[in-house]
Amino acid sequence: MSNFYITTSIPYVNSEPHIGFAMELVQADVLARYMRQNQTPTLFATGTDEHGGKIAERAAEQKLTPQTFADRVSSSFKAILPLLNISNDRFVRTTDKGHEQRSQYIWKNLSQYIYKGKYEGWYCTGDEAFFSEQVVKANKGVCPQHNRPYEKIQEENYFFKLSAFTAQVKQAVESDSFRVIPETRKHEILAVINAGLEDISVSRPKDKIDWGIAVPGDTSQVMYVWFEALMNYITVLGYPEHEDFRKFWPANVQVIGKDILRFHAAIWPAMLLALKLPLPKVLYVHGFVTVNDKKMSKTLGNVVAPKEVVDKYGSDTFRYFFLRHIPSYSDGDFSWQRLEAAYNDELADQLGNAVSRTAAMIVRYQQGVIGNIPEPEHDVIHYEQALEQCRFDRALDEVWDQVRGLNQYIEEAKPWEIAKAKDEEHLKEVLAYMAGALLEIAGLLAPFMPATSTAIKQIFGSGIIKETPKPLFPKQQASQTVPSD
Ligand SMILES: [Zn+2]
Structure with missing residues (x-):
């Protein structure tokens, strides 16, 4: 490649x-x-x-x-x-x-x-x-x-x-040799070009x-x-x-916000053409982030600094929220309430819980020995396609299908009952499957939530779990210190 x-x-x-x-x-x-x-x-x-x-x-x-x-x-x-x-x-x-x-x-x-x-x-x-x-x-x-x-x-x-390059830029955008995504932004820039570049x-x-x-x-x-x-x-x-x-x-992907589309999809390609250089392959244009449905502004006093979020929830939670809960192809809204809900319901209850339960059962029933982890079994084509199209939200939806699937598997397989029945062979299989599913999830999460991915790999990757790990996402109370509007 x-x-x-x-x-x-x-x-x-x-x-x-x-x-x-x-x-x-x-x-x-x-x-x-x-x-x-x-x-x-x-x-x-x-x-x-x-x-x-x-x-x-x-x-x-x-x-x-x-x-x-x-x-x-x-x-x-x-x-x-x-x-x-x-x-x-x-x-x-x-x-x-x-x-x-x-x-x-x-x-x-x-x-x-x-x-x-x-x-x-x-x-x-x-x-x-x-x-x-x-x-x-x-x-x-x-x-x-x-x-x-x-x-x-x-x-x-x-x-x-700039006018001299109108036809060439238009052709590049239309033919997707210079691919502007999402489609709505492609139409927007074509309208600008068709109105005439001065x-x-x-x-x-x-x-x-x-x-x-x-x-x-x-x-x-x-x-x-x-x-x-x-x-x-x-x-x-x-x-x-x-x-x-x-x-x-040429650049494979240039990431910009929608307010600077004209500069990057008309002027910049024209400059490159004038320099006889190839155009970037993809221009990915994200939308705006509002806070409590209002535009961020100093006058409104609602500007949120990244550090505030990271200090309270950690960098992976920041990454997770903005990648999954702000739509990759349109505008989205941040609020402390939405962030907290995503943290508690999805990161703590779904992902964190699957990790804790699996590790705890392996420690309790098998003295921490994981056993033979099966090969990953999930098809990741939709995840890959989502990433190729800069659909970060969809790629994470795909990962979360697996997280939910694993929790459902645990509920249905009921390893605690297999342990009670002393069916050691079957229990070993079930727990190894769970560990394998988490390692697979960790692999898919690596680009999105690198610290979490590493933590999961450390827990399940060495074949033995020495002690039950601390929760990855300790449950946060709806605290008074969380700023609200
Ligand atoms: Zn002005």
């Missing part, structure tokens, strides 16, 4: 990491771990996006240099990686010297498609984005996201000839924004932050000369 390269988007360091981006990291991590488990050489990259006027603005508010400010927020993103047990190989920062130099190299390589023009229009620094006359009119001149007036901009900029402004005058990468050969301009940030996916591989680039490009 060939190599596997997977990326997350690189979050903008204007605010601290929240659970929505944490979910994206976990989704990408599942695929990276799954591919490594299948012996495929894998490279998993994430990072932070750090230039632009908004960063300079935030830094000034806090009386910091943009670099110091970016360093701080970037490290808080870095800090959630071990917290969530993320197995990334690389962490790219757009302020890395390597990224800056390689972006300039890329700019030069794109020069055939870059021209100078006059830009007239509207800009919101909160979004670091340009807006059309229609949008500005509809919002009565004030950006609703940031509650600040759009700035009228009249300046000389460089433009990228050339985009890709630089800003340095006297307006100086926190950016200089345009090669023109000291009066810096690259537009979005344009330069997209390049991270190849600069992190050492484009153009490094062997990692030759080995790992």
Whole structure:
């Protein structure tokens, strides 16, 4: 099998990491771990996006240099990686010297498609984005996201000839050679492409924004932050000369949120085509996570930090909840009540209980000796297909069918009655089957819940259980300390 390269988007360091981006990291991590488990050489990259006027603005508010400010927020993103047990190989920062130099190299390589023009229009620094006359009119001149007036901009900029790639990008999306999933996002981007891709402004005058990468050969301009940030996916591989680039490009899967679809499904492929590079194979687009059915916002004070969840429930519970209970193909809702229900009903009562009961009976009836574990017997084709389609929720449903099946088997086989009847041979078979089923479940859970998978393998994998293990998911009371809305 060939190599596997997977990326997350690189979050903008204007605010601290929240659970929505944490979910994206976990989704990408599942695929990276799954591919490594299948012996495929894998490279998993994430990072932070750090230039632009908004960063300079935030830094000034806090009386910091943009670099110091970016360093701080970037490290808080870095800090959630071990917290969530993320197995990334690389962490790219757009302020890395390597990224800056390689972006300039890329700019030069794109020069055939870059021209100078006059830009007239509207800009919101909160979004670091340009807006059309229609949008500005509809919002009565004030950006609703940031509650600040759009700035009228009249300046000389460089433009990228996005329009020249309309047909090629469309063809790639339609034919699935550049596969956008889910299908709803594919239709969405095709609608954007069919409406016509216009050339985009890709630089800003340095006297307006100086926190950016200089345009090669023109000291009066810096690259537009979005344009330069997209390049991270190849600069992190050492484009153009490094062997990692030759080995790992094109990306097998790029994971993004639905708000940045246009950048990744229209502009980025056009840039790659202009560089004569192959397009990523899959662009997987996840939805938004609300909290108690409301959009997370600082004003509402309902932003949930990944650390809050992990501190209380552990990283595997975090991973489990966001992978199974937030739909992989649409938006989903987080609440402490839903998380607690999933923890108690599914992790503690179903999985944890099956592990505890099985181990306890092996200790009690057979002095911990497991005996001959039968070969795995379940068909995992649906699990595999679900993973190929980034249906993390469905893949876990498949695993949970096995967890439920095992609990049902225990109820029906009633090993305690076989023990009473002193049918040792039969008991040995039943308990070994149960241990085998748990090892099989542990294997399937490895990419999703690595710590739990390892714990189960440690209990049942060595042939002997020395003592009854502590519960994997100790039951949590509906405590008063759980924040609610
Ligand atoms: Zn805005």
